[in-house]
Amino acid sequence: MAPSTCLSRKFVSILMSKGFAITALIFGLVTTKSAQAEGEVRIALSSNTKSIVISGLNLSVFDGVIGERLATAVGEANISLRVSNARVRISTKNLKYDKKAKRESKKLIFESNDGVRVDGTLYLGRISAEVRKGRLLVINRIPVETYLLGIVGSEMNPLWPSDALKAQAVAARTYAMQRRMIMRYANRPYDLESTVLSQVYKGAERISQSVIDAVSLTRGEVLSHNHRLVEALFHSTCGGQTNSAREAFGNHVSYLVPKKCKWCRPSPRYRWETQLSLKDLESSLQKAKLIRGKLTEIYRKNGQMKTTAFTRNKKFFLSSRSLRTASGYSKVFSSKFSAKTRGAYVHFSGRGFGHGVGMCQWGAKGLADAGYNYLEILAHYYSGSGVHRVY
Numbered sequence: 001m002a003p004s005t006c007l008s009r010k011f012v013s014i015l016m017s018k019g020f021a022i023t024a025l026i027f028g029l030v031t032t033k034s035a036q037a038e039g040e041v042r043i044a045l046s047s048n049t050k051s052i053v054i055s056g057l058n059l060s061v062f063d064g065v066i067g068e069r070l071a072t073a074v075g076e077a078n079i080s081l082r083v084s085n086a087r088v089r090i091s092t093k094n095l096k097y098d099k100k101a102k103r104e105s106k107k108l109i110f111e112s113n114d115g116v117r118v119d120g121t122l123y124l125g126r127i128s129a130e131v132r133k134g135r136l137l138v139i140n141r142i143p144v145e146t147y148l149l150g151i152v153g154s155e156m157n158p159l160w161p162s163d164a165l166k167a168q169a170v171a172a173r174t175y176a177m178q179r180r181m182i183m184r185y186a187n188r189p190y191d192l193e194s195t196v197l198s199q200v201y202k203g204a205e206r207i208s209q210s211v212i213d214a215v216s217l218t219r220g221e222v223l224s225h226n227h228r229l230v231e232a233l234f235h236s237t238c239g240g241q242t243n244s245a246r247e248a249f250g251n252h253v254s255y256l257v258p259k260k261c262k263w264c265r266p267s268p269r270y271r272w273e274t275q276l277s278l279k280d281l282e283s284s285l286q287k288a289k290l291i292r293g294k295l296t297e298i299y300r301k302n303g304q305m306k307t308t309a310f311t312r313n314k315k316f317f318l319s320s321r322s323l324r325t326a327s328g329y330s331k332v333f334s335s336k337f338s339a340k341t342r343g344a345y346v347h348f349s350g351r352g353f354g355h356g357v358g359m360c361q362w363g364a365k366g367l368a369d370a371g372y373n374y375l376e377i378l379a380h381y382y383s384g385s386g387v388h389r390v391y
Helices: 004-017 022-026 030-036 144-156 162-185 211-218 245-250 278-287 319-327 361-369 374-381
Strands: 040-049 051-057 060-063 069-070 078-084 088-090 107-111 117-118 121-122 128-133 135-141 220-226 274-279 297-299 306-311 315-319 336-344 347-348 386-389
Touching: 040 051, 040 144, 040 162, 051 128, 051 135, 060 135, 078 135, 088 128, 117 128, 135 144, 144 162, 144 211, 162 211, 162 274, 162 361, 162 374, 274 278, 274 297, 278 297, 278 319, 278 347, 306 319, 315 319, 374 386
Parallel strands: none
Antiparallel strands: 040 135, 051 078, 051 117, 060 069, 060 107, 078 088, 107 128, 117 121, 128 135, 220 386, 274 347, 297 306, 297 336, 306 315, 336 347
């Protein structure tokens, strides 16, 4: 049986237990009129490849420039796309083309009632592919509430308490809508990315009953401050206290201030240690143009604002954020660390995971376990903000 068939049947079984039909999931668990009110978001799934594989059941292919249907597929189809002279070209034979339809366009759009797979990962909504700077820009266009079904379970463990998941749903909805407003004002081709640079988005793979409940029970709810959407940042683990926006990013935001947090202690990254080789760090820091010359030592003491990097000829002062960005977010887990060179390696000892600003996700879990509801959780991490329903 095709993977997408199995997955869509799983969705059906979950939704039927709640009284929903599969089309309700695909169009945002809402009516058509409500879906128009919530709008859609554009998620960049890929922007640095010259070929991808689109697959799914009963796919329809449209020319995204003129809006006409180019081809359809009966049953399971695997469609290879590649860049060809600044156009997206289909190099698959198992499609039924409409009369005189071309096999390439500046932009192609793919739709299926059972979702569309991009290189094996299932996404609801529409998938578009176009060429930007010689590479394929692949975008998932999807209603906000349906997007959240893929976000909440990717950003937070679906087995965590309901109020933690609801707090995540409100924060993620607010962040998505605020980014959509900014990116469209700037005339950008997409609103969000699918990685930690925006919000971790794994399509429809992490949808579960608990996620559906969290999204539907908070439908349309966002965080606001002085009648404006807040920048609802969140992270895995703060390590005892969240960071201010000024400390992490250099700009003051009144509702993103340090907050004590004793509830994230169970996190595996509450305290952490790791080591990286001087050679690897040298390569990363040179590539980021943070140092010049052969790296001999890195040192940072707890409480210091700067990290000191020594080369044979010079001493460089690095911000913790720039060092973490250069070395990799999954290697140096936060900006709260001490560092000491031991032989050919640098030993890091730190606390927390992520930038530390806004809601601590492990802290949200701890608060929910302690009996706090999602409104109280959000009020703790976003000072002076309130939750309001916008549709």
